Amino acid sequence: MSGKSLYDIISTAQKLLERYPLCDHCLGRQFAKKGIEMTNKERGHAIKVFLNMKLYEEYQEGVVDKEYLRRIAINSGKPLSSLYEKIFGEKIAEAPCYICGDKLSEELYDQLAEKAAELLREVNAYRFLVGVSVPQDVILREIEVSTFSGLEYSESIKNEIKREVGKRILKKYGLEPDFEKPEAVVVIDYDTLNIRLEINPLLFEGRYWKRGRNISHTIWTTRDGVKLYPYSLQEFFNDRLKDVFEADEIIIHASGREDVDARMLGTGRPLVIEVKNPRFRYVDLDLINELLKGTLIEASVYGESSRTRIAYLKGEASKKKKLYKVLVMTEKPVDEQDLARIEEYFVEREIRQLTPLRILRRKKEHLRRRKVYKVKTRRLGDNVFEALIYCDGGLYVKELVHGDQGRTTPSISEILGTQAYPLELDVLAVEQI
Ligand SMILES: [Zn+2]
Numbered sequence: 001m002s003g004k005s006l007y008d009i010i011s012t013a014q015k016l017l018e019r020y021p022l023c024d025h026c027l028g029r030q031f032a033k034k035g036i037e038m039t040n041k042e043r044g045h046a047i048k049v050f051l052n053m054k055l056y057e058e059y060q061e062g063v064v065d066k067e068y069l070r071r072i073a074i075n076s077g078k079p080l081s082s083l084y085e086k087i088f089g090e091k092i093a094e095a096p097c098y099i100c101g102d103k104l105s106e107e108l109y110d111q112l113a114e115k116a117a118e119l120l121r122e123v124n125a126y127r128f129l130v131g132v133s134v135p136q137d138v139i140l141r142e143i144e145v146s147t148f149s150g151l152e153y154s155e156s157i158k159n160e161i162k163r164e165v166g167k168r169i170l171k172k173y174g175l176e177p178d179f180e181k182p183e184a185v186v187v188i189d190y191d192t193l194n195i196r197l198e199i200n201p202l203l204f205e206g207r208y209w210k211r212g213r214n215i216s217h218t219i220w221t222t223r224d225g226v227k228l229y230p231y232s233l234q235e236f237f238n239d240r241l242k243d244v245f246e247a248d249e250i251i252i253h254a255s256g257r258e259d260v261d262a263r264m265l266g267t268g269r270p271l272v273i274e275v276k277n278p279r280f281r282y283v284d285l286d287l288i289n290e291l292l293k294g295t296l297i298e299a300s301v302y303g304e305s306s307r308t309r310i311a312y313l314k315g316e317a318s319k320k321k322k323l324y325k326v327l328v329m330t331e332k333p334v335d336e337q338d339l340a341r342i343e344e345y346f347v348e349r350e351i352r353q354l355t356p357l358r359i360l361r362r363k364k365e366h367l368r369r370r371k372v373y374k375v376k377t378r379r380l381g382d383n384v385f386e387a388l389i390y391c392d393g394g395l396y397v398k399e400l401v402h403g404d405q406g407r408t409t410p411s412i413s414e415i416l417g418t419q420a421y422p423l424e425l426d427v428l429a430v431e432q433i
Contacts, residue, residue, distance in 0.1 A: 006050070009031055009047060009050075010047065010050050010051055010054055012030075012031075012149055012150075012151065013027060013030075013031075013047045013048075013051055014051055014054075014055075014072070015149070016030065016145065016148065016149050017051070017072050017075045017076045018071065018072065018075070019075075019148065020075060020098040020099075020145055020148075021074065021075040021076070021077075021094070021095035021096060021097055021098050022044070022075065022076065022097055022098060022099065022145070023044070023077070023097035023099075023100060023102055023104060024040070024041045024042075024043075024044030024045045024048065025040050025041050025044060025097075025100065025104040025105075025160065026040075026044070026097050026098070026099040026100055026104070026142075026145075026157070027043075027044035027047060027048070027076070028040030028041055028042065028043035028044030028045070028047070029044075029154055029155045029156075029157065029160055030145065030146060030149050030151050030154045031043055031044075031047065031151065031153065031154070032153055032154055032155035033153035039164070040155065040160055041104075041106065048076050048077075048078070048079060048080060049079060051072075051076070051080065052079045052080050052083055055069060055072065055080070055083075056083060059087070066088060069083075069084055069087075070084060070092065073092055073094075074092055074093070074094060074095050075095055077094040081094055098141060098145065099138065099141050099142050099145060099157065100138070100157065103190075104157075104160070104161075108193075109161070109164040109165055109168055110168060112161075112165045112168075112188060112193070112195065113165050113168035113169045113172060113173070114172075115195050116128075116130070116165060116169055116186040116188075116195055117169050117172070117173035117175060119184075119186065119195060119196075119197045120169070120173075120175055120184055120186065120197065121173075122279070123184060123197060123199055123278075123279045123280075124279065124280050124281055124282070125175075125182075125183035125184035125197070125199065125281065126175050126176060126183065127175070127176050127177075127178035127181070127182050127183045127184075128166075128169065128175055128176070128177060128178065128182050128183065128184050128185065128186055129177065129178060129179060129182035129184075129185045129186070130161075130162045130165050130166045130169075130177070130185070130186045130188065131162070131185050131186065131187045131188070131198075132158045132161045132162055132187075132188045132190055133187065133188070133189050133190060133191075134157060134158050134161075134190045135190060135191050138157060138190065139156075139157075139158075142156065142157055157190075158190075161188060161190070165186070165188065169186075181200075182200060183199070183200055183281060184197045184198060184199045184200060185197070185198040185200070199277045199278065199279075201274050201275055201276050201277070201278070202245065202274070202275040202278050202281060202304075203272055203273070203274055203275075203304060203305040203306060203307070203309075203310070204272065204273040204275075204288070204301040204303070204304060204305055205270075205272060205301060205302055205303050205304065205305040205309065206270075206271055206272070206273055206292075206299055206300055206301035206302060207267070207268035207269060207270055207271065207299065207300060208233065208252075208254070208264065208268055208269055208271055208297065208298065208299035209264055209265060209268045209269075209297070209298045209299070210233070210258070210262075210263050210264040210265075210296070210297055211263055211265065211295065211296055211297070211298070212263065212295075212296035212297070213260075213261045213262070213263060213424070214229050214230065214260055214261055215229060215230075215231050215232060215233065215260065215296065215297065216228070216229040216231075216232040216233070216260045217232060217233050217234065217252075217254070217257045217260075218232055218233075218234045219232050219234055219235060220232070220260075229260060231296070231297075233252060233254075233297060234250075234251075234252065236294070236297045236299075237250040237252055237273060237299070238250045240291045240292055240294075241273070241275065241288065241291060241292075244280070244283050244287070244288075244291065245275045245278040245279070245280055245281070245283060246278060246279035246280045247275045247276055247277055247278045247279070248276045248277040249276040249277070250273060250274065250275055250276070251273075251274040251276060252271050252272070252273055252274070253271060253272040253273075253274065253310045253313060253314060254269055254270070254271040254313070255269060255270045255271065255313040255314065255317045255318045255320075255430065256269070256318040256322075256393055256394065256430075257269075258425070258427045259398070259425060261424075261425065262425040262426060262427060263425075263426040263427070264426075264427045265426050265427065265428055266323070266427070266428035266429045267428070267429045267430055268299075268300075268430070269427065269430050270313055270317065270430060271299070271313070272305045272309055272310045272313060273299075273301060273305075274310075285301060285302070285303070288301050289301060318393050318394065319392060319393045319394055320393050320430065320431040321373070321390065321391065321392060321393060321431045322390075322391060322392075322393050322395075322427060322429065322430055322431065323388065323389070323390050323427070323428045323429035324388070324389045324390075324391070324397050324425060324426065324427055324428065325386065325387070325388055325389075325425070325426045325428050326386070326387050326389060326397060326398075326401060326422050326423075326424070326425050326426075327380075327384065327385075327386055327422070327423040327424040327425075328384065328385050328386070328387055328401055328412065328420050328421065328422060328423065329383055329384050329420070329421045329423050330383050330384075330385075330416060330418050330419065330420045330421075331383075331418045331419040331420075332383075332417075332418040333382035333383055334379070334382070334383070334385065334416060334418070335379075336379060338416055339377040339379055339385060341415060341416075342375055342377055342387070342412060342415055342416065343374075343375050343376065343377060345410070345415050346372045346374070346375040346389075346412075346415075347373070347374060347375075348371060348372075348373055349371065349372045349410065350369055350370075350371050351369070351370055351371065351372055351391075351395060351400060351408060351409070351410065351411075352367060352368075352369055352408070352409055353367070353368045353369075353370070353395070353396050353399055353400075353404070353407065353408040354366070354367055354368075354404075354407040354408070355368070355407075356396050356398075356399050356404055356407070356408075357404055357405065357407065368394065368395075368396075370391060370392040370393075370394055370395035371391060371392050371395075372389060372390070372391045372392075372395065372400065373390045373391060373392075374389075374390045375387055375388065375389050375390070376388040384423075387401075387412070388428070393430075393431075396408065397422070397425060398422045398425065399411070400412060401413065401420050401421070401422040402419065402420060402421055402422060403419075403420075
């Protein structure tokens with residue numbers, strides 16, 4: 001540091017302290033980029049020591065008077081206040097820091113770090129991030145001071161607290177700060193000095209199979225709170241995983257969903273499993289897979305996932321092609337020729353579907369266009385056949401069969417010339433994504 005720039009620092013500090021009372025932390029922060037390997041407190045104190053020497057000399061030379069020294073001493077505290085007391089034999093009352101009101105201290109940072117480490121340990125989180133909420137009035141006072149000093153290299157109070165507390169958590173408790181993927185965020189309320197933890201959820205990539213019918217996705221209840229279906233995927237994942245992670249809740253984000261009475265077989269359906277507020281995070285994938293084995297419902301996970309992946313599964317990916325198997329019953333008998341006609345007709349065929357009557361209560365009316373790429377049939381009896389339908393995701397397959405009173409067109413009923421009913425529906429494949 002050149003003599004010139006040191007002189008500039010001292011003059012700027014003097015100008016600041018003429019006007020604002022500032023503690024070592026808050027003064028040091030104004031010069032944050034000056035002086036490597038120094039805390040703001042050390043820097044602020046060092047600047048005051050230099051200023052002390054400068055003003056003592058100037059007082060002896062008669063450049064500054066008692067009144068001036070008194071003002072600076074009130075605003076900067078030690079060592080200037082001691083100097084004043086020594087020269088004039090008068091006690092002075094130091095003014096509280098204009099920005100922090102003397103709230104900041106090494107002891108405060110030690111206490112915050114200790115409490116934070118305790119909270120992190122309680123939930124077995126080792127990688128953390130510190131966040132601080134600072135009230136508007138403190139921020140405004142801070143901006144006022146740095147605008148007055150005209151310095152471009154000041155640090156914010158928020159940043160100092162984050163850094164100082166983070167540093168101590170690492171040094172004393174061995175927990176690692178992590179800016180990319182923290183397991184938990186320590187949130188400090190500057191006003192009350194309360195600390196709370198925001199535990200980040202765990203996200204797993206996987207697939208599920210549903211081998212039974214009448215299993216809903218989430219718990220469906222009537223207005224009186226009676227469950228409509230005995231079991232749901234949501235309950236399955238909570239039953240199997242909640243305890244092992246000591247979590248609040250397990251949420252599933254699937255790429256589309258099948259009807260309650262449809263099975264999900266074959267490839268299974270992609271999903272992301274979200275573990276909310278886990279107090280225990282280190283469960284290995286083999287154990288999770290063991291826990292997710294089942295007869296009616298089964299799932300497997302194969303790695304970590306992300307929020308971006310959820311957005312993709314719920315958006316883009318849900319339109320990927322699907323393969324269904326439907327058992328169809330017809331009002332009039334159908335023969336092999338009728339079925340051949342179906343196979344010929346439904347090739348790369350666009351289907352127009354007004355929102356199905358069965359869900360019109362829940363959804364607004366809307367015209368959906370999806371394609372059927374191919375249909376394969378197998379006759380099982382005079383009035384029963386099986387159809388494999390390969391189509392776009394989002395196509396209402398039951399409506400494709402019965403026609404939904406003309407709201408879905410063309411439909412299998414329409415092409416056969418007799419009313420057809422879907423008896424059983426299975427999803428066999430969800431295109432690999
Ligand atoms: Zn302060």
